[in-house]
Amino acid sequence: MPTALITGATAGIGAAFADRLAADGFSLVLVARDGKRLAEVAERLRLRHGAASEVLAADLVTEEGLEAVERRLREGVDLLVNNAGFGHPGHFLDVPAEQEVRMLRLHCEAVLRLTLAALPGMRERDRGAVINVASVAAFFTRGSYSASKAWVVSFSESVAAEMAGTRVRVMALCPGFVRTEFHERASMDTSGIPGFLWLSAENVVREAMRDLARGVRVSIPDLRYKALVRVGRLLPLTLIGQVSRRIGR
Template sequence: MPTALITGATAGIGAAFARRLAADGFSLVLVARDEKRLTSVAEELRLRYGVSSEVLAADLVTDEGLEAVERRLREGVDLLVNNAGFGLQGRFLDIPVEEEVRMLKLHCEAVLRLTLAALPGMRERDRGAVINVASVAAFLPGGSYSASKAWVVNFSESTAMEMAGSRVRVMALCPGFVHTEFHERASIDKSGIPGFLWLSADNVVREAMRDLARGVLVSVPDLRYKAVVGVSRLLPANVIALVSRRLGRR
């Protein structure tokens, strides 16, 4: 039975990955900070899908948390989903630097270290995959959140190229606005975001798994957001930044 390790597994896209992979017959390693919530999710998955789920409570902005997950990855997994992340409310100059550094540690250092922990075993077995959850924001100017997600995309593409010639795949997943706890946790006002731009986490995961099977390097779920990314490559950055702000990104 293949094994998948998912960070940020208790809600949103991470929980949707857990449901999809459990339905596909994966044994799961669920990672998040809240052990009680992790245990509840693991039990729900066991009852619904009959799969076993390891619970690994870890705070990935700490070295101790990262080291614990690195150790588990070195034991061997078939799929790593680097999904944990958060956003910050306000403009760059108004946000405490400590919060900015925490976000970069989670979005960049954790993705780097966990990917590096998983890939050697995958390459040795000549099978496996890593999905790094980024965002459509990676293609839009929007503060350090967008910058960190742009790093995830570039890192994933570069690492995928290093795995060329093997059966190990690395993919960046770039969803748009998704119905999750993300905005509530960051106290971000969603009222300025048009309803037609919202996606469901389950649909995002379904398209992600399809793209992974096809060997896509950067998955952008939904035609609407594929169009957004395409247009963003054509318009001046200041225009894109204005539209992004008006949609409630900042």
């Protein structure tokens, strides 16, 4: 039975990945800070799919948390989903430096270290995959969140190129606005986001798994966002910044 480790597994895209992979016959390692919520998710997956789930409560912005998940990955998994993340409601100059550093540690250092912990075993077995959850914000200019997600995309593409010629796949997943707890937990005002831009976590995961099977290195779920990214690449950065400020993060 294949094993998948998912960070940020208690809600949103992470929970949708857990549900999909449990239905597909994976045993799961569920990672998040809240051990109680992890246990609830594991029980729900057991009742719904008969899935075996290991829970690992860990805060990935701490050295202790990172090391705990690294150790588990070195024991061997078939799929790693680096999904944990958060955002800030304010502008760059309004956010305390320590909070920006926490974001970079979670979005960049944790993704790098966990990917590095998982890949040697996958390469040795010549099978496995890593999905690094970035954001469509990676292609636009809006503070350190966009910058950190752009790093995730570039990093994933680079590692995917290094895995060429093997059966190990690495993919950056770049969803747009998804109806999850993300914006509420970040105290973000979403009233300016047009309704047609919202996606469901389940559809994002379905497209992600399809793209992974096809060998896609950067997955942008939904035709609307694919079009937005293509148009965005043709526009001046100053105009993109203005649009980003109007719509939101």
